[in-house]
Structures are given as C-alpha cells and as structure tokens.
Amino acid sequence: MEIAIEYVSDYSAYRQELQRCNQTVLGQPQPNDGRVYCNATWDTMQCWTYQLAGTTAHQNCPGYVTLSNPTVHSEKTCYPNGTWFRHPETGEVWTNYTMCFDKELMEEHQRVLSIYYYGFGFSIILLVISILIFSCLRQLQCVRVTLHKHLFFSYVLSGVMWILYYSLVSSDLDVLRKNELWCQALHVLTHYTTVCSYAWMFCEGFYLHALIVITFVKDTRLIRICYIIGWIVPIIPCLIYTTLRANDQDANKRCWTDETLLNWILAGPVSVSLILNLAFSVNIMRILISKLRSVQNNETQQTRRAVKATLILIPLLGLQYIAFPFKPDPGDRGEYEYSMTTAFFVSFQGAFVSLVFCFFNGEVLSLIKRLWQDFKDRRNPRHPKGSRRKSTTSSYILQELPLTSARHNSSGKVGRKDSKLPLPETHILVISKELCLEEEVEEEDN
Incomplete structure (x- = not known):
C-alpha cells in the first residue's frame, strides 16, 4: 500500500526527512560500477537510495504517519531492468507499507478509543443526573453547588464534543484527507469546551481558596468572576488558535488533528490553571495543618486528617493531570500505557467528581432519603x-x-x-x- 501525505501526523519530522533526502541522497550520483540500479527517489513518504536491480530495499516505517509502527519495515522492490516495482492494478510506482500498520497497533488504538467512548458516555449519564439533583433540591441552592453545576455542565459539553470528534473526524481517514470546514469547526468547539472544563476546575480552587484566605468576600462578586473565567476567558485563546492555524499552511491539514506548536496556545492556559490549583491546594493544606496543630495535641493524626481532606480536591481541581505532563513520542516505550492511563482519567473524571460530590455525598443522600420519607408520609393517611x-x-x-x-x-x-x-x-x-x-x-x- 502507498501512504497519502494527508495521513502525516508529525509534519516537522516529515519535513526534516524530506530535507535530509534532498541533501544526502537525491543529490548523489548513481554508482558507476557497471551494474544496473534503480534511481534514488522520494516516494512522498520516505527516501530511497539507489538500489541494485533485482533486489528489495527495506527501512523502518515512518514514525510521523498516523498509526504507523516504526519498529517494523517498509519495502520497495527494484526490477531486474532497473525500474521500481509498479502496482499491477494502478500501474503506478508502488512502495509496500502494508507491514507498517500492524494488527496489534490498530487494536491498541481501538482499545484507547473504546475507553474514551465508554468513559465519556458513563460520565455524561452521571453528570446529567447530578445536575438534575442539584437543581431540584432547593436545600442545595448555594454558590458552591452553582459552581459544581457549571463544572458538571462543562464536563457534559466536553464529553459530548469529544465523542462526536472521535466518531466523525479522527477515526475517518477520508474526512481527514478532505479537511473540510465543518471538521475544523468541530475541532475548535471540542477544544473550547475542554478549556472551559479546566477553567471551571480553576474556579473551584479559586473560590475555595478565596473563602478560606480572604477575610471578607462577596459571594455574588466571586460567582460573577467565575462566570467570566469559566465561559468567556476560554474564547480568547481559542480565537487566537483558530486564526493562526487557519493561516498556517503546514498546520491547516487533516482537520487540525496533528499536534503543532500552536497547540500550546490552548495547552498553556490549561497548564497555568493546574499549577495555580496545585498552589491553592498546598496553601489550603498548610493552613489546615497549622490550625489543627494549634488546637490538637496529636499532630500526626490531625495532619493525616488534613491531608485526607485535601485529597478530596484532587479530582475536583484536575490535579491528577499533573502526574502526566509529557506524552511519549510515537513508538517509544510506554506510549500505549500512557495513552490508556490518560484516556481513563480524562474520560472518567466527570464520573469521579459526580460520585464524590453527589452520589456518595452524605448531605445529598440524607436529603434524598428525607424527601422519600416525606413522600411516603404524604401517602400515609395517618400522617398529620x-x-x-x-x-x-x-x-x-x-x-x-x-x-x-x-x-x-x-x-x-x-x-x-x-x-x-x-x-x-x-x-x-x-x-x-x-x-x-x-x-x-x-x-x-x-
């Protein structure tokens, strides 16, 4: 099989290989030893040097192609007459990249996608139920729950958009090749909702830290600030990212699925929000430990209580992502394990947060039980x-x-x-x- 250029996933590495080919291979003269050779060539994907007639050349598969396994080999056959092999159906010069896309690698990719599908789907169900519970129980109508509802809603939007993105764009090579406007728009909307979810994680940490540290704070002012941070501020980096990428010839390919330096326009604010949330958590724990030690004798026990209490904030503030700062390069050891782990934490985060702060929350369970008891009492004619x-x-x-x-x-x-x-x-x-x-x-x- 041949590989179309639209399937290149790392254009920087692709350009480096093309430049190397032009400088070190294509400019060299053909061997003058009296034997017949196929000419040196660039087949749009890899560089092939002069090959002795009647032999087959092999080299590692390109690592800059989607789902290509660089640990196996591609091959190109030179006919005895000194011409490259041509495909019998198309009549075109043909390189065999069939082995590059091994079954195991495809299955690993599918397993990662399955985790995303199931994780986002399960999270969306729990999050929607949680939002309904928070909205229906008037005893829970407070600023803190309002923040939770907006965070949960951002998770729902992000989950829905990623499911659409994976099913309609990233898994369809024809869509990637055509690179139409709708798939680019879906890419931008998906990343906007993702940045919004991180912004609302930051709002949770910001509100909690302000409530503990600031002597006097107005809830209405805090919630307005959070509305701006959570829904409006993410528009700014997304607009900058969209404008620059649309005008970048190298980056404006494959529905914008390829990683480029422009992705840091979105990843930068996300990273800053996680670092700030980590700082908030450390300072909150410091305050708790300080106060606990001032009123309790058993310092070890109280320190453990403070640490345990702070750990509750990890899924709420997204601090688990700090443990996975850098993604291995394609083909590197641990890439599959990294992809599986991040897929699990990213897709199931909404489920974790909804379980901890709604379904397993003692206050929510108590209110639901009391409402159920009230319902039964109303149906009881003996109830006064x-x-x-x-x-x-x-x-x-x-x-x-x-x-x-x-x-x-x-x-x-x-x-x-x-x-x-x-x-x-x-x-x-x-x-x-x-x-x-x-x-x-x-x-x-x-």
Whole structure:
C-alpha cells in the first residue's frame, strides 16, 4: 500500500526527512560500477537510495504517519531492468507499507478509543443526573453547588464534543484527507469546551481558596468572576488558535488533528490553571495543618486528617493531570500505557467528581432519603397534615476544627471571625465533601 501525505501526523519530522533526502541522497550520483540500479527517489513518504536491480530495499516505517509502527519495515522492490516495482492494478510506482500498520497497533488504538467512548458516555449519564439533583433540591441552592453545576455542565459539553470528534473526524481517514470546514469547526468547539472544563476546575480552587484566605468576600462578586473565567476567558485563546492555524499552511491539514506548536496556545492556559490549583491546594493544606496543630495535641493524626481532606480536591481541581505532563513520542516505550492511563482519567473524571460530590455525598443522600420519607408520609393517611420539618445543610468543608466561622448576612458578604474567639467547633471552615454553607430550611408538608 502507498501512504497519502494527508495521513502525516508529525509534519516537522516529515519535513526534516524530506530535507535530509534532498541533501544526502537525491543529490548523489548513481554508482558507476557497471551494474544496473534503480534511481534514488522520494516516494512522498520516505527516501530511497539507489538500489541494485533485482533486489528489495527495506527501512523502518515512518514514525510521523498516523498509526504507523516504526519498529517494523517498509519495502520497495527494484526490477531486474532497473525500474521500481509498479502496482499491477494502478500501474503506478508502488512502495509496500502494508507491514507498517500492524494488527496489534490498530487494536491498541481501538482499545484507547473504546475507553474514551465508554468513559465519556458513563460520565455524561452521571453528570446529567447530578445536575438534575442539584437543581431540584432547593436545600442545595448555594454558590458552591452553582459552581459544581457549571463544572458538571462543562464536563457534559466536553464529553459530548469529544465523542462526536472521535466518531466523525479522527477515526475517518477520508474526512481527514478532505479537511473540510465543518471538521475544523468541530475541532475548535471540542477544544473550547475542554478549556472551559479546566477553567471551571480553576474556579473551584479559586473560590475555595478565596473563602478560606480572604477575610471578607462577596459571594455574588466571586460567582460573577467565575462566570467570566469559566465561559468567556476560554474564547480568547481559542480565537487566537483558530486564526493562526487557519493561516498556517503546514498546520491547516487533516482537520487540525496533528499536534503543532500552536497547540500550546490552548495547552498553556490549561497548564497555568493546574499549577495555580496545585498552589491553592498546598496553601489550603498548610493552613489546615497549622490550625489543627494549634488546637490538637496529636499532630500526626490531625495532619493525616488534613491531608485526607485535601485529597478530596484532587479530582475536583484536575490535579491528577499533573502526574502526566509529557506524552511519549510515537513508538517509544510506554506510549500505549500512557495513552490508556490518560484516556481513563480524562474520560472518567466527570464520573469521579459526580460520585464524590453527589452520589456518595452524605448531605445529598440524607436529603434524598428525607424527601422519600416525606413522600411516603404524604401517602400515609395517618400522617398529620401541616407538620413541619427542619433541615440544616452542612457547610461545604465544615468539620470540627476551629479555623474560621463562615456566616452570610443580608448583603451577601461572608464574614469570618478570628479563630481565637470561643466559636463552636462545628462551625469551622475546612475541607470536606459537604456542599453548602450552613442554612436552615423549613419545609411544610402539604
């Protein structure tokens, strides 16, 4: 088989190989030893030097071609008359790249795609249910849950776009070859939703850090800032990326699926957001450990509690991605393992977050159980009408540690008293899975 140039995945390596061929092979004279040779040639994909007639040349498959395995060989046959082999059906000079695309490599690629499909699909289902739960339970209507809903919605959008992208673009070589406008637009929209999801991860860390560190903070101001960061700011790098890539002749190929330096326009802000979230987490843990040690005797136990509490933030803030900073080059050892691991964490992150902060959250489970009990009570004719229940939602991050006391006033400000004051230990702001700041909600059974 021949390889069309549209299937090149690394144009930088491709251009280097073409330049090397022109300088070191094509410019050399044919051997003058009285024997017959096929001429040196560039077959649009690899460089072939002069080959003795009646023999077959071999070299490693190109690593800059999609799904090509550089550990096996391509081959090109020279006829006894000194001409290159021609394909019997097309009559064109032909290089055999059949072995480059081995079955195992194709199967590995398909397994990675399957993880993405199943992971995103499963995450989308859980995230949509979580958003419905957060929206329907009025006891959970607070700023923290609002942030969760926007983060979850960004995960849903990103998951849907990646499923469409993988199924319609990256797996269809004909679509990549045609490089039509719609697939480029899908590429940009997919990356926009991805950047938005990282922006909302940053908003989660920013809000939590501001709530703990800043003495007075207005919830309405914070949430407006988060709206801008989460949905509007990602438009800027995406517009810059789109403009530059559309005008770059080398990068404007294959529906923009190839990695280029322009990808750093999108990866840069994402990397910065992860680094800032890591800094937020470290500072939060430092504050917790400091306060814990000031009020508790068992430092080791309390340090473990603080670390355990902070670990809850890892999937919420996307800190697990810091463990996978660099992708191995195609054909390198560990590339497949890296692809499988990142596919799992990327696609299932929405499921992890929805499970931890919704389905396994004690507050949510308690509210659902109480609503179910209320429903059964209403159907019970013996249940007295007009009875009142009082429900108190726990503070997001409220545990028994005298760090700060968070309270809302009518102006929307969060005032926090110094920890030296004799505050009840149940009114302390630290890290946990709880959702809303303490508020009493009365319900009347009809």
